[in-house]
Amino acid sequence: MDRNFIEDRKDLAAVFRGTAMFSGQAGVCSHFSLRVSDEPLLFLLNPWGMYFSEARASELMLVDESGVDQRGGRDGGFAAFNIHSQIHAVHPEARCVLHTHMPYAAAITMLENGRLEPASQEALRFYDDIAYDDSYNGLAHDPREGERIARKMDGKHVLFLAHHGVIVVGPSVAQAFDHLYYLERAAELQVKAMSCNRPLRLVPHDIAKRTVKQFGREREHWARLHLDALRRKLDHEHAEFAS
Numbered sequence: 001m002d003r004n005f006i007e008d009r010k011d012l013a014a015v016f017r018g019t020a021m022f023s024g025q026a027g028v029c030s031h032f033s034l035r036v037s038d039e040p041l042l043f044l045l046n047p048w049g050m051y052f053s054e055a056r057a058s059e060l061m062l063v064d065e066s067g068v069d070q071r072g073g074r075d076g077g078f079a080a081f082n083i084h085s086q087i088h089a090v091h092p093e094a095r096c097v098l099h100t101h102m103p104y105a106a107a108i109t110m111l112e113n114g115r116l117e118p119a120s121q122e123a124l125r126f127y128d129d130i131a132y133d134d135s136y137n138g139l140a141h142d143p144r145e146g147e148r149i150a151r152k153m154d155g156k157h158v159l160f161l162a163h164h165g166v167i168v169v170g171p172s173v174a175q176a177f178d179h180l181y182y183l184e185r186a187a188e189l190q191v192k193a194m195s196c197n198r199p200l201r202l203v204p205h206d207i208a209k210r211t212v213k214q215f216g217r218e219r220e221h222w223a224r225l226h227l228d229a230l231r232r233k234l235d236h237e238h239a240e241f242a243s
Contacts, residue, residue: 005036006057008034008036008044008173009044009057009058009060010057010231010241010242011173011174011227012032012034012044012055012096012173013055013056013057013060013241013242014227014230014231014234014241014242015032015098015173015176015177015180015227015230016032016046016052016053016055016241017052017053017055017230017234017238017241018177018181018230018234019052019100019177019180020051020052020053022102022184023102023103023184024100024102024184025051025052025053026100026101026102026165028048028050028051029077029101030052030099030100030101030165031046031077031080031083031084031099032045032046032096032097032098032099033045033063033080033084033088033096033097034097034173035088035094035095035096036062038092040064040065041064041065041085041088041089042064042070043062043063043084043085043088044060044061045060045061045063045080045081045084046061047060047061048077048080055241056240056241056242056243057241057242057243058243063081063085065085065089067081067085078140078141079139079141080099082140082141082143082145082146083097083099083140083146083149083150084097084099084146085143085146086143086146086149086150087146087149087150087167087169089150090147090150090151090153091150091153091155091169093169093171094153094169094170094171095169095170095171095172096169096170096172096173096175096176096177097167097168097169097176098167098168098169098176098177098179098180099165099166099167099168100165100166100168100180101164101165102166102180102183102184102187104190104191105160105165105166105183105184105187106164106165106166107191108160108187108190108191109160109161109162109163109164109165109166110163113134114162115130115132116130116160116183116186116187116190117190117200118202118203119189119190119201119202119203120186120189120190120193121211122182122185122186122189123186123190124208124211124212124215125179125182125183125186125212125215126157126158126179126182126186126212127209127211127212128209128212129156129157129158129212130156130157130158130159130160131152131153131158131159131160132152132159132160132162133149133152133160133161133162134162136161136162136163136164149161149167153167153169157169157179158179158183166183168183170223171220172220172223172224174220174223174224174226174227175219175220175223177223177226177227178219178223178226178227181226
């Protein structure tokens with residue numbers, strides 16, 4: 001088996017475990033995927049019914065463009081397949097797709113015209129890199145709803161889904177996880193600041209633009225350091241994630 005594929009599976013399993021650590025779990029209803037082949041389309045996906053905190057590299061599904069698990073016939077859930085397959089198809093640059101109902105980010109999706117505001121340094125990582133889907137259509141039981149959601153991303157790395165949650169994508173597992181982690185931190189800071197019932201102090205546009213460029217330098221390098229740190233922690237505390 002290709003070494004890169006093995007390491008990719010371990011990276012994705014680590015991200016499930018790491019997301020559980022910062023309350024990114026939503027029962028067994030959230031899914032992460034990683035495209036490992038373009039022709040044919042194949043991607044790793046967690047099976048329906050798996051807690052993030054019990055993820056193991058070897059237990060991730062390998063799903064084709066029809067939703068068939070190539071390694072045992074398990075089920076990822078139709079909503080998960082409809083969303084993830086469409087994002088991978090519409091956005092080939094989105095190799096890793098993380099969909100969660102993280103509490104603070106999801107709270108912002110519940111607000112009228114809810115937006116992540118440029119009010120904290122963490123939020124500036126995402127300046128002009130977030131799309132918003134303000135139309136909630138229920139569960140994604142139809143591939144057409146998955147395609148609609150995918151097209152709403154419009155080239156951004158983050159999509160806020162009204163009344164629902166968020167989708168974060170990246171060209172690697174490391175970058176997608178780094179985005180997801182700091183997105184929830186930024187949302188948490190905003191929700192807590194808003195609870196003080198005082199206006200948010202926003203960063204001026206020119207400074208926000210300059211700062212987001214600074215964050216973009218060597219993005220994969222810094223994201224990889226973050227994921228490697230998570231894997232060391234898991235190697236020490238929950239080494240079975242890599243099995």
